[in-house]
Amino acid sequence: MRQWSWWYWLGLVASVFFVSQRVLAEALTEDGVAVLQVFLPLLMVALVLLLSLLPKPPLWRPLGLTLLAVVVGLPLLLLLLSLADAQHWWGFNLFAARPLVAGLSLSWPLLLFSLLVVGVWFIPRAKRSGQPREWTELAVTLLLLLMLLTTQQPQLMNLAAFALALTLLLGLTTQMLNLAYVDELTQLPARRALMNEMRKLGRRSAVTMLDVDHFKKFNDTYGHDVGDQVLRLIAAQLRKEPGCKAFRYGGEEFTLIFSHADKEEITQRLESVRQRVANYPLRLRSQRRPVSGKKGQQKRGGGAGKVKTVKVTISLGCAIRRPGESTDAMLKRADSILYKAKNAGRNCALVSL
Ligand SMILES: Nc1nc2c(ncn2[C@@H]2O[C@H](COP(=O)(O)OP(=O)(O)OP(=O)(O)O)[C@@H](O)[C@H]2O)c(=O)[nH]1
Numbered sequence: 001m002r003q004w005s006w007w008y009w010l011g012l013v014a015s016v017f018f019v020s021q022r023v024l025a026e027a028l029t030e031d032g033v034a035v036l037q038v039f040l041p042l043l044m045v046a047l048v049l050l051l052s053l054l055p056k057p058p059l060w061r062p063l064g065l066t067l068l069a070v071v072v073g074l075p076l077l078l079l080l081l082s083l084a085d086a087q088h089w090w091g092f093n094l095f096a097a098r099p100l101v102a103g104l105s106l107s108w109p110l111l112l113f114s115l116l117v118v119g120v121w122f123i124p125r126a127k128r129s130g131q132p133r134e135w136t137e138l139a140v141t142l143l144l145l146l147m148l149l150t151t152q153q154p155q156l157m158n159l160a161a162f163a164l165a166l167t168l169l170l171g172l173t174t175q176m177l178n179l180a181y182v183d184e185l186t187q188l189p190a191r192r193a194l195m196n197e198m199r200k201l202g203r204r205s206a207v208t209m210l211d212v213d214h215f216k217k218f219n220d221t222y223g224h225d226v227g228d229q230v231l232r233l234i235a236a237q238l239r240k241e242p243g244c245k246a247f248r249y250g251g252e253e254f255t256l257i258f259s260h261a262d263k264e265e266i267t268q269r270l271e272s273v274r275q276r277v278a279n280y281p282l283r284l285r286s287q288r289r290p291v292s293g294k295k296g297q298q299k300r301g302g303g304a305g306k307v308k309t310v311k312v313t314i315s316l317g318c319a320i321r322r323p324g325e326s327t328d329a330m331l332k333r334a335d336s337i338l339y340k341a342k343n344a345g346r347n348c349a350l351v352s353l
Helices: 002-023 030-053 062-083 108-129 132-149 154-181 191-199 215-222 224-240 263-278 293-300 327-343
Strands: 206-212 245-250 253-258 282-285 307-310 314-320 349-352
Touching: 002 030, 002 062, 002 132, 002 154, 030 062, 030 108, 030 132, 108 132, 132 154, 154 191, 191 245, 191 253, 191 327, 206 215, 206 224, 206 263, 206 327, 215 224, 224 245, 224 253, 224 263, 224 282, 253 263, 263 314, 263 349, 314 327, 327 349
Parallel strands: 314 349
Antiparallel strands: 206 253, 206 314, 245 253, 282 307
């Protein structure tokens, strides 16, 4: 679903690029060019804001088609109006369109509007999410702006257009790699990344499988969303641990790999993770509790908005690589040690040579 976003952005970039090329075309009058130089960047900033705010449904849905028609069609409509010399109708001359800097199509309204949209919305959003998609959208917005500001300097404009195409390609590739290699819920490297990393492990290495205790019961009691919160919490604790690399293996299972085989140090690290998770008070708001069923009714009795804390535990099984052992066999052994830890009463870490 999220991948549809690229098509809308591509549509907008293509439409703005086409219209900006027409700015240079001789078919436009001097006033027509001026209108495009003032209004096209303003319209473009408004459209990128719209695109970043609205959900992006599949293109073939009526809403998707409408959104695409808006982002592609409005710049084209502006071009048609400029070709028809329609600027007299909208009082263009009153618009204070004098450029602030000679050679750049930068007017006061554009400077203020783009500073507001980029500074208040795009930059904080990209920083908050840290995702390649949001950073790409910010870079594309800035490069589109640069391209439109430099319509009077074709060499600079071509350079900005080239950088724009490269940014889109880079953003798309990074996102595809992220989809394949990064787990969306926890943002840890996913199983495919683990398998790649395992191939590189040396003779002195170790792998740990870990699993949340009684997670099915936890999900049934507090709901799937709180379960997801637990998985994110565990990922955050694993990420903090030095000397090892964490992966989400799948479901409620995680994997840690060590590129050394020091049993004492590994035991210490696993104990530290286990204790941090076990002692972490997870805050629950009452509205997150189940909305139906007997258990839900009992829990909702506690009053709306009340904050309750719960704790979870994990079990860990670590296999230190044996001479001649394949990484697959080591992983399987770690899994069976994990089940020994479960049978030993859970909330514990076992390490075996
Ligand atoms: N919230 C949430 N739950 C998940 C996710 N992936 C798997 N689960 C749940 O994890 C639970 C795993 O349950 P089991 O394999 O029976 O294990 P368990 O209840 O943790 O019991 P033990 O492992 O023996 O302590 C199932 O209820 C799955 O639905 C996820 O991404 N989010």
